[in-house]
Amino acid sequence: MADEPSPDGPAGRPGTSDLRGFWRWIRAWLVAPDRGNARLLILGVVAMTIAQVVIQIRFNTWNRDFFDALDKRNAQAFQHQIIVFLVLAALSMTAAVYQLYLKQLLQLSWREWLTRRLTDAWLRDCRQYQLEACAAEADNPDQRIAEDVRLAADLSVDFVLGLLISASMLIAFVGILWSLSGPLDVALGGIALHIPGYMVWAAVLYALIGSGLTWWVGRPMVGIQVRRTTAEADFRFGLTRARESGESIALIRGEADERRGIDRSFGQVRGVWRELMRSQRNLMWLTSAYGTLAMIFPTVVAAPAYFAGAMSLGVLMQVGAAFGQVQASLNWFVDRFPNIAEWRSATSRLVAFQDALDDLEALAADPNQPTIAMEEIAEGEPERLELDQLEIAFSDGTTVIKGASAVIEPGERVLIKGESGSGKSTLFRAIGGLWPWGGGRIVTPPREAMAFLPQRPYLPLGTLSGTLCYPAPAEAFAAEAQRDALERVGLGHLADQLEEEQRWDRVLSLGEQQRLAIARLLLQAPRWIFLDEATAALDEENQDMMMTLLVESLPEAAIVSIGHRPGLEAFHTRTLTLEKREGGARFRRTAPRVVSEKTKRRRARFLASRAA
Template identity: 65%
Template structure:
């Protein structure tokens, strides 16, 4: 039974192990590069002054500890000599030192937290700029890149990377100063150790220093050997936790769909499987921590008595007083603690390296996407801005990230004021073609010349409604102050959302409060406010009944008669609102963009009271 369990633990450890190349040098070098970029950036704020303040406070902390070490000697000497006056004075000195230590510790912690916050804010801003830039957040998901759960990497991994890095630098700075100060004290007060061996007299100067150094080297070496697997196990744990959290978020966001099809049992099964990954990763980490705890617990327990044992011969021989013995013990503790910083910090170092690895990996994947788009030697779709009155496709070939071609040799030209409907079977790449126009899809070849981006507006099937007030959703992506409330009221009433104007400044999850049909009508109201010259609709009326679809389309023609309209749609009656049709026809090697024969014009299915007939001929104007 024990052999079976041991084999199971071995298999779990092997499953959670990571390639050595992913754990060590490259992430650390990249993180150091980010650190230097922050300290030299024009928007670093008062980071340098905060770091200087932290150094000065650390010097103050070390000075207090040195004075406490001297107090330790004088206090115990007063006790040994039964000198009550000296004892009373040492209590006063201790109170003053305690107040000083408290003040230094408080401001040292506060300064360190200010540095952590400033650094995290700067790094988060930089990574957000790279992630939410020209569709990189979308391309990252479509490329299947090895940077899962960007929310976890931005929110949690950056925090852990920054907070622990500042903690470690502060700890190393303190340990270095303590070591420099107390090595001298320990060397002086411990004196030489005289040895007699085979008639030869020998002495070891500052023998307590060598004892502390030997003790720390042994402990550090054993810690590195025993604790090394913890880095990989921490990485696996963080990734598993992120996947589990994403599964919970997805279940919450999709609560209605899960409830309607009674999918709770299957959803629980999936979440339990994700938590099983968490459990396995945590168990592997726990075993590593257990093994390390055996070592560190014994190491620190022995350190409590080790200096007293080593220095006791000098005390019993009368070479040092009780105060001197206590001072040696305290100084040895400071030296040994400084030298053993790695032993104490190793579990947190393992966690930090895992977070740095994930954060740096995420940044590198974003940089690779930027390089792919910017590299002229790579076969990518070139999107350039040109004539504001023309949209041109020049031999466009659209592929998936894995290289599979979905659209081949698409060539077309659309002019300002035209209304073009793009149709095709499911899977021919209609929506992907829209993503190409929007500059989101770099995979493929060819060139697209678009109007200026600020003249274009895209309307997907499910409109994006940001968190905040209804007016913020209506004005998006512009700010809520750009449009007066009166204009927003008119736009909402124009699309039939007559109950919403009075809630313009209410803050809700509007993507949940409104039905999909209402969200699509809100997108048309947004269109009325922005009044773009080019409108791109991807199944933007799919959730509306035909009556409301015709009403929305007719409204666009009436309110924005000069705007170009490019639509994707399958619903009956859409042809009546467009002047021509392009079709993506399935073919071997990818769909082709063709122009089918022009069908006879038909009247819309629904005649909406109060709306003009979009097909009614206008009287010719004499030339």
């Protein structure tokens, strides 16, 4: 996306470049026109945070007054402090509830914006196909958009809010702790030291030691989290693929092999989880000891002043509470390290995903890159399909078609043949704008005048009517026209099921799916039709019937077919044959085959049945 931030670092590896890339996303969100009420939500969260800090400061002074009342056995003061506590507790709960609610709204807003931006970049200009074809470092885009975006958005807001709270608490309570702790006079090696606000320095030293040890012990967790997320995504993909291919697996009795593959995938999940568990175990030893010592550390440090009579029990409790707030603020890194590792993993995968999308866009936009130039016929000019010195390569640079040139005029019917591996289907993708790798030029008719039928048609989720009219909305065609189209392709038994919602890609056989795709063409009547083995699941007689129906119903449409089955030549005015040669396949023009008597008889029977 041209208007999107582009991460700078190497894909798939967490680093400062990942953090910069993600920070640029945040800045883009805050200034984007479609950010919604993000700024108001941020102000609301900040306001609730400030309220929480103010309440905690008041709780700190309450802590002193409450324990002083106990120490002096002052029942009246004790009862008053109970009332103060209830009021403060009510205010604190209200601020906490609304802070959580506004924070969740902010997380949802950020996730929605980021999901929309990544989805728009992915499902644009054939990027979703190109990404699968060339970008192995950006695998499982569904996992990245669904899961990694959620983690990155939720944890980002949590971290920023946590840092805001910690910084506010630190600023507020450092002053309180400094004024309460007083100076400390010590002698080291005959040198007298006067340390003002020594409790503050004790808290800072304690937090620095804990943070340093946490980073040292827990730093492997970031890389482990990246591998864990990838292994989980691969495992989920294997399960989904086995579910989607259940029929094929069952027919060839491939369950044992599928189990072995899934076991291997889960073995990778298990292995990386064991690494993560060992890392978490080591970190838990440290954080557990650190947290346990923090329970008595401030009291032990302040005890000499209390025993010397320099502070009351209430002040000792106040000092302990203030020390706890300062230490908790400084310990933000220690407490959040496992979540930071998870966040870095999600961020790294998202930045790698965006990197791959940006690389594809840069490939298309850079005039110096050797890519196929796609041009659309200008309005008012005669339509045509022109291949001009077309070179098609794989993403690794291997040339599959070299120097292909041809011009197809409106109304022509051209069959493209060639042995397996000669690049027929890749040519089909290049004409459709899916395949940028290569060189030369393709001039196409207007995109809205073109329709492409691959061997396995895409049947979206929803009603049969929506599936039949796709990509147009179901209401674009009258129900009677839809039923008529189904009747004409031999799917009349489905005419009464237009409003039923089913998984039609599972209900219909592949042959029925191909008939349904022909029915789409009859409804939409495109001027240019491109078929890639679009009748391969039909027997020869039914293939002839569908091709005859297409030619008779759309006589003005140009048809470009890719196929190798006998009888297809009869429905085309000329043939282009791709011949494999060193350096890439090339076109060899052949004359169209004469229509056989057998084909003529089948066509006559089909036309007679339509007339009846």
